[in-house]
Amino acid sequence: EVQLVESGGGLVQPGGSLRLSCAASGFTFSSSAMSWVRQAPGKGLEWVSSIYSYSSNTYYADSVKGRFTISTDNAKNTLYLQMNSLKSEDTAVYYCAKDTNKGHGTQVIVSS
Numbered sequence: 001e002v003q004l005v006e007s008g009g010g011l012v013q014p015g016g017s018l019r020l021s022c023a024a025s026g027f028t029f030s031s032s033a034m035s036w037v038r039q040a041p042g043k044g045l046e047w048v049s050s051i052y053s054y055s056s057n058t059y060y061a062d063s064v065k066g067r068f069t070i071s072t073d074n075a076k077n078t079l080y081l082q083m084n085s086l087k088s089e090d091t092a093v094y095y096c097a098k099d100t101n102k103g104h105g106t107q108v109i110v111s112s
Contacts, residue, residue, distance in 0.1 A: 002026045002101040009094060009106030016086050020106055022079040022096030029053060030074040036081045037102065038092035048094070049081065063089075086110045 008020040020036070035050040049070040050059045058070050069082040079096050086108075093105040 002098055004096050004098065004101060004103035006094060006096055006103045006106040009108045011109045011111065012086055013112050014086060014088060014110055016110070017082070017084045018086065018108060020081040020083065020094055020096075020108075022081075022103065024077045024079060024096070024098070027098065029072070029077040032098055034070075034072065034079045035097045036070060036079075036094060037097050038090075038094045038108075039105075040089070040092040043092075045095075046092070051079070083108070 003025045005023045006020060008018060010018060012018050031054050033050060033052045036048040037045050038048050039045050048061055048064055049068055051070045051072060053072050053074060060068060067085045071080045088110050091108060091110050093107050095102040095105045
């Protein structure tokens, strides 16, 4: 059974940074494609970033390119999202996802 558990969210001021983590289990993490998606209040799910663990190729939405960095630690079966230069429009619940599976999410609030 695929299990994904996100952590690391919180309240941060504009311009600040956060690092999200996603602990994964129930599948072969090192050969999987993983993603981060987010849902802002009152809006639908938005794809943020993806990484192919086996090739380390990374992809980003234009809205986060240059500010966010996705990475993995295959030894720990963990996915990360380093978020820098945060903006109010980054406020959302962030989920890690594998195929159609996602966790319960972690809340990020960017506000002064």
